[in-house]
Amino acid sequence: MSSSPSPASRRPTGPLALGLESSANKIGIGVVSLSGEILSNPRHTYVTPPGHGFLPRETAQHHLVHLLPLLRAALAEAGIAPSDLACVCYTKGPGMGGPLQVAAAAARALSLLWSKPLVAVNHCVAHIEMGRAVTGAVDPVVLYVSGGNTQVIAYSEGRYRIFGETIDIAVGNCLDRFARVLELSNDPSPGYNIEQLAKKGEKFIDLPYVVKGMDVSFSGILSFIEATAIEKLKNNECTPADLCYSLQETLFAMLVEITERAMAHCDSKDVLIVGGVGCNERLQEMMRIMCSERGGRLFATDDRYCIDNGAMIAYTGLLAYAHGETTPLEESTFTQRFRTDEVHAIWREKEMPVMTNIHTDAMAEVSKDEASMPTPIIVDS
């Protein structure tokens, strides 16, 4: 879909890694340096027709077709040869089995062909590390929101601990499935189209609000709005825009609530939003208001970084590699279930002074009174 600009001319010093990501409907391959510089990060999204989700088999087929062209592009854009790499990283999980297998197998083959060590990476941890590297957030409470995951996370004693999470479907799944009810386009993503339509919403429709302690539940809300939508639209009681607006407001309010509670638990003032839903500007705005009321800052990134990509896998793998961790070939499997707190984030224990390459252009460090919304994310020319 999109890729970052690549200054092939200025080669960063230090080790480089290649990262392959294919856990859901995007396949991405990126090259990064340990200082967090992204040399290339091309990706391709499997977009299904309106009203349809993506199925494992078809998605894997899509990834098989696009892997090699993306790999060529990633290397060419970065202006490097395989011999310049320190390691090959891939997403071990969580995600959909068939799609995950594509990057795992490709990474193994490349590791053998190029005689480079393999590093298996947890997808959720990769989102967090990418967010930290890009925004410069040091130790934030992390809200990880995507089509497959919804978690409130904070680092403590070697691991990213899950403070709260969804007890059923992910927030992005709830939005995507509602987009299917309205038959919105899946291009570039259903969530984006809901966000645009929600801007035209005028009437707020009461929906269930389901926060259970530190956890949230979305499936009941989805069932409710699926039934309500058909009924109310038929009777001309509301518009699709009103429904999108009401759904977003309700879901995001729930997320802001549990994030705020995690902040109180951790005595932390900073919040970092990562994952595909994290580029929703309304979510960022609501979170920013909460953060500013607590005297904290919100860190978020734009679609280049918060949507699944290869660079986040490369960067996180490289952090592990720099601390002596690699994955033997026989253990280079993939797994559909792989919780965030299973990973020993060894690089957080002895933090390296490497975060020198903050991408100010991609950063939405929204702390002060920036009244007008459009997030201060400027796509560089």
Add this chain to the structure above:
Amino acid sequence: MAAASFPPASSSGGWDFTCNFEVDYGSEEQASIIYKTLAVDKELQPDKVKREMTLSGSKLAVHFAAVEARFLRASFSAFVDLMGLVTKLVEEYGVAKEGHS
């Protein structure tokens, strides 16, 4: 390059649906990389589908046995698709291109 055979059903303990094929990569090293790459992932339903791979020189032989045709079909097609990608990678970045940017 590859030959598949579907022998008639026999009373081989329920593993009645089989498929064998062999690929000659013309290079021991390439065949070995493909073998090692594909050997990591086990069949997800070992009670329904079995897969055995044998490497001999530059030839990679694959044997599938399943209890039902649909399991054989699913495993076989997924495996061959992945094998296609790995083969392409080996062709693109194989020995011939080593050291060349």
